[in-house]
């Protein structure tokens with residue numbers, strides 16, 4: 001066999017966002033925590049992420065999750081999240097995909113009508129409740145890690161744009177939140193290219209001025225995602241808002257974005273726009289929804305934090321075996337600027 005790698009993957013998407021799940025072909029790595037394992041892959045084994053997410057096997061708008069044994073004895077499984085430019089500590093669409101795959105393939109036994117699962121992530125233990133019927137996960141709800149605001153109304157000078165007002169919040173990933181209307185834009189597909197371009201410029205300008213660091217894990221720092229927001233509206237008495245999250249290196253999240261929902265909940269709570277227990281529906285660029293609420297409050301270092309719960313759905317799309325031929329000239333794949341946002345030289 002000329003293959004130097006052979007990896008078993010279940011294809012999946014959560015409300016539009018691809019979160020494939022590796023279920024075989026990759027061995028565990030050392031680490032006392034899932035964050036240690038994340039660092040191990042990032043520093044020693046990043047070729048796996050490159051192989052699967054770059055072309056010709058991957059594309060800009062996808063993620064891959066790697067199921068591993070957990071480090072926390074309370075967890076049923078561990079998993080790491082590979083995105084185009086980083087290993088995310090946590091991710092909403094990806095935990096929904098991973099739970100769906102673990103239960104629908106029987107890697108974790110499904111109990112109907114409800115299966116409770118604890119998953120070990122690089123951001124900490126996350127408990128998940130799946131509603132299940134006839135072998136299918138009808139919904140997946142996760143209790144995310146504490147989410148908090150680092151800055152409200154932070155001003156950043158963006159070359160070619162001028163002063164932009166951003167909120168900075170953690171929802172399992174570090175977010176910049178920007179009101180699209182403050183830039184004369186709206187969250188819509190027609191303005192997608194412009195939004196992505198502007199988001200990357202705001203991200204670079206903010207990075208040059210401010211480094212957000214998680215107070216309990218200094219390894220979680222820097223920005224990777226920017227969320228364009230629109231004001232809250234009421235639909236049948238429920239708070240709803242569309243959003244577009246720009247994931248590095250520059251493309252929209254297809255889902256309503258779970259960690260972005262948690263960052264938005266933290267911002268809304270600190271602005272007095274939402275109370276504990278109230279439902280907030282976050283809508284994606286495709287019109288799909290995550291339903292969320294704040295289940296409590298806590299502290300993270302000096303920051304007041306909310307405990308967010310988010311619910312969505314996922315669907316398996318394929319069962320595939322990805323291989324690397326040992327003579328393939330692109331063992332880590334490649335990127336071309338017509339499809340990928342290329343970082344400046």
Ligand SMILES: O=C(O)[C@H]1NCC[C@@H]1O
Pocket residue numbers: 017063088090091092093094173247253255256257258259260
């Ligand atoms: O749902 C989320 O949290 C995300 N979806 C892709 C990018 C983020 O990780």
